[in-house]
Amino acid sequence: MKTAQGQPSFRPAPSRRPGRSHSRFAEAAGGVAKAGGLAELRGRLAEAEETLRAIRGGEVDAVMVAGQQGPQVFTLQGAEHAYRELIESMNEGALTLTADAVILYANQRFATMVKGPLEQVIGSSLRRFLAAEDRATLRPLLRRADKSGAKIHVLLHAGDGSKMPVQISIRPLAKNRFNRATIGMVVTDMTEARRTAEQLRALTHRVVQAQEAERGRVALELHDNITQLLCATHFCSQALADKIAARDRPLKTEAIKLREMLGKTAEEVERISRNLRPSVLHQLGLVAALRDTGTEFARRTGVAVKLTCGRLTARLSADTELTLYRILQEALNNVEKHARARHVTVRLRQRTFVQLAINDDGIGFDPEQHAARRKEKVGLGLLSMRERAAYVGGALTVKSAPGAGTKIEVLIPWPPPATAAA
Numbered sequence: 193m194k195t196a197q198g199q200p201s202f203r204p205a206p207s208r209r210p211g212r213s214h215s216r217f218a219e220a221a222g223g224v225a226k227a228g229g230l231a232e233l234r235g236r237l238a239e240a241e242e243t244l245r246a247i248r249g250g251e252v253d254a255v256m257v258a259g260q261q262g263p264q265v266f267t268l269q270g271a272e273h274a275y276r277e278l279i280e281s282m283n284e285g286a287l288t289l290t291a292d293a294v295i296l297y298a299n300q301r302f303a304t305m306v307k308g309p310l311e312q313v314i315g316s317s318l319r320r321f322l323a324a325e326d327r328a329t330l331r332p333l334l335r336r337a338d339k340s341g342a343k344i345h346v347l348l349h350a351g352d353g354s355k356m357p358v359q360i361s362i363r364p365l366a367k368n369r370f371n372r373a374t375i376g377m378v379v380t381d382m383t384e385a386r387r388t389a390e391q392l393r394a395l396t397h398r399v400v401q402a403q404e405a406e407r408g409r410v411a412l413e414l415h416d417n418i419t420q421l422l423c424a425t426h427f428c429s430q431a432l433a434d435k436i437a438a439r440d441r442p443l444k445t446e447a448i449k450l451r452e453m454l455g456k457t458a459e460e461v462e463r464i465s466r467n468l469r470p471s472v473l474h475q476l477g478l479v480a481a482l483r484d485t486g487t488e489f490a491r492r493t494g495v496a497v498k499l500t501c502g503r504l505t506a507r508l509s510a511d512t513e514l515t516l517y518r519i520l521q522e523a524l525n526n527v528e529k530h531a532r533a534r535h536v537t538v539r540l541r542q543r544t545f546v547q548l549a550i551n552d553d554g555i556g557f558d559p560e561q562h563a564a565r566r567k568e569k570v571g572l573g574l575l576s577m578r579e580r581a582a583y584v585g586g587a588l589t590v591k592s593a594p595g596a597g598t599k600i601e602v603l604i605p606w607p608p609p610a611t612a613a614a
């Protein structure tokens with residue numbers, strides 16, 4: 193068992209017999225008393241029996257024996273010992289604190305996390321290990337932790353100046369002997385989890401970039417080869433239809449049909465190629481490109497699209513424009529594939545944020561369930577929309593419920609923070 197300077201050496205044992213008061217430390221005389229009166233011996237016997245009873249009843253944590261080298265303390269391995277072992281061997285930091293964040297108890301793991309000696313950690317304030325903004329976040333949580341628990345993510349400042357991302361889980365504990373609220377905390381090192389999340393984010397970003405590069409390549413191939421060939425074939429079929437004499441009616445009809453099909457195919461390939469290429473943004477600008485996408489979608493699917501664009505006070509960065517353009521495309525793809533909607537509204541506004549909202553009145557879905565299902569089958573659409581928004585410093589939210597349509601909103605700070613600061 194650990195002892196700490198200035199701290200009680202023993203954890204209070206739960207009193208299993210309320211109303212009876214027993215000393216927490218049983219004292220035993222080192223030597224046998226010289227012969228005394230019978231009454232004194234009886235008294236000592238009664239005291240020894242009472243001490244034994246208290247030990248058996250689990251009311252004693254430790255025994256203090258007065259030896260020749262002064263008092264010696266022996267702890268008893270009662271039921272609490274197992275809990276203590278568990279707390280001390282945990283991979284997480286464990287603390288108990290007062291409501292104003294003074295550390296009453298810390299396990300060795302927490303001391304290792306903050307790279308300080310346990311003796312100095314116990315008795316100090318938890319605030320010592322937090323940055324000012326995290327202290328401010330923690331204060332109301334500790335106050336509230338009296339009633340319910342909470343979880344926060346903060347940076348733990350260690351004694352050597354290093355910082356560790358941690359999750360602090362706060363739980364109220366039973367009031368202590370002095371009727372003061374105490375708070376239990378479990379501190380989990382999130383370094384690894386954060387690294388994994390960053391790697392995942394970097395990977396998703398690379399997937400999005402690779403997707404963009406591949407789209408560009410396919411668009412070019414389609415435009416340079418397939419569309420050209422289709423156009424040439426379309427002209428040939430036109431020439432063929434012209435050459436067939438009017439009296440050879442069935443053959444002429446077939447040739448005209450062929451020409452029309454080829455014309456439609458060329459248009460479709462050109463549409464796909466245009467959607468794949470972000471160059472439409474350079475040519476038309478964001479608002480026209482969004483409008484073009486909406487109009488073409490409505491024509492092809494029969495779903496009514498209403499687009500409202502506020503005035504943009506300044507041209508957005510190429511990355512931001514591409515992000516908004518791709519998000520609208522992906523959202524419309526989802527409407528077509530999943531929503532069974534009749535109306536879609538698209539709204540673009542620019543204030544302190546650039547906001548793009550896409551609402552449909554379709555069948556909707558449960559985003560929570562979708563997140564849980566993601567482990568089984570990975571749909572890339574929503575994930576890549578989120579990643580694209582995050583890449584330009586924004587955030588994407590999806591609100592949907594079965595039968596209640598779907599609302600997608602992207603908010604991107606504008607002007608970007610770096611520019612604003614400059």
Ligand SMILES: Nc1ncnc2c1ncn2[C@@H]1O[C@H](COP(=O)(O)OP(=O)(O)OP(=O)(O)O)[C@@H](O)[C@H]1O
Binds near residue numbers: 555
């Ligand atoms: N507008 C919508 N209406 C109804 N359900 C939707 C809508 N958008 C998304 N969903 C649901 O969310 C799921 C995830 O969408 P997501 O775009 O991530 O993947 P996907 O469309 O299935 O596949 P991918 O986009 O990779 O081709 C869809 O499978 C669908 O169930």
Ligand SMILES: [Mg+2]
Binds near residue numbers: 526573574
């Ligand atoms: Mg999709």
